[in-house]
Amino acid sequence: MTAGLESRSTLRVRYAETDAMGVVHHATYPVWFEVGRSDLMRDLGLPYAEVEARGYYLMLSGLNVEYRRAARYDDLLTLVTRVASVRSRTLTFRYEVWRGLPEGGDLLATGETRHIATDRSYRPARLPEDVLRALQGAGQG
Template sequence: MPEDAAAVVSPVRVRYAETDQMGVVYHANYLVWMEIGRTDYCRACGAAYRELEAAGLRLVVAAAQVRYHAPARYDDDLCVVTRLVALRSRQVTFAYEIWRTADGTRLVTGETTHLPTDPHGRIIRLPPSVQAALASKLAPGHGGD
């Protein structure tokens, strides 16, 4: 499982309700776990999502891409590795890897792209303070504007 200074790692344990009758995780739950990773990433940068919303900023999902490599099963311990891979004034992209901790199997990779909006859904520029906070862990080789 790769770890670096640009990543935030979030532990997750698969709950029974997240699986089908065969004990395999339902595919949409990986997006929920990506949200956990994204929220933890923002918090680790000093930009807790609750505070962003209180300040009138929303990060709406504009695109999501998920690639399934292997299934997770009931009661697996997983880790969600989240990195910020693109930061622009009007767009933010996060990348994710979800791993099973017991055997180091990579289960899922994915990305989500977000647009900053005001509470009425109008696209706005990220405030400079939020850009600076998120950029503090920006993955090397990825830029912003």
């Protein structure tokens, strides 16, 4: 991942997130990515609730997850979230899921989500300048 602001979220694997083999189910990772995205937006002073109250949605347009190692019940994880790219109507977030801390932990998965900004009618919309500036600043390092 490129340099820039990162948000770190601590997660503990819950039993309900595992499959019959005791491994975190693959569908859990996108849910965790949402946690990281929400935390990063909050860290930027742009909570999703505020962005939505201003009339904008960041709709998911693409998702990718690369699984490297299994996470298991009760593992303590660190989710690192970064802004990868920002344009007037689109943005991309990148994620790393670590067992333990990135400094010395095991990288379990990486991922990316792509989003398009829309208005309340779900039409593509240019994000407000202050939101763009904050997101662009987060992606620089």
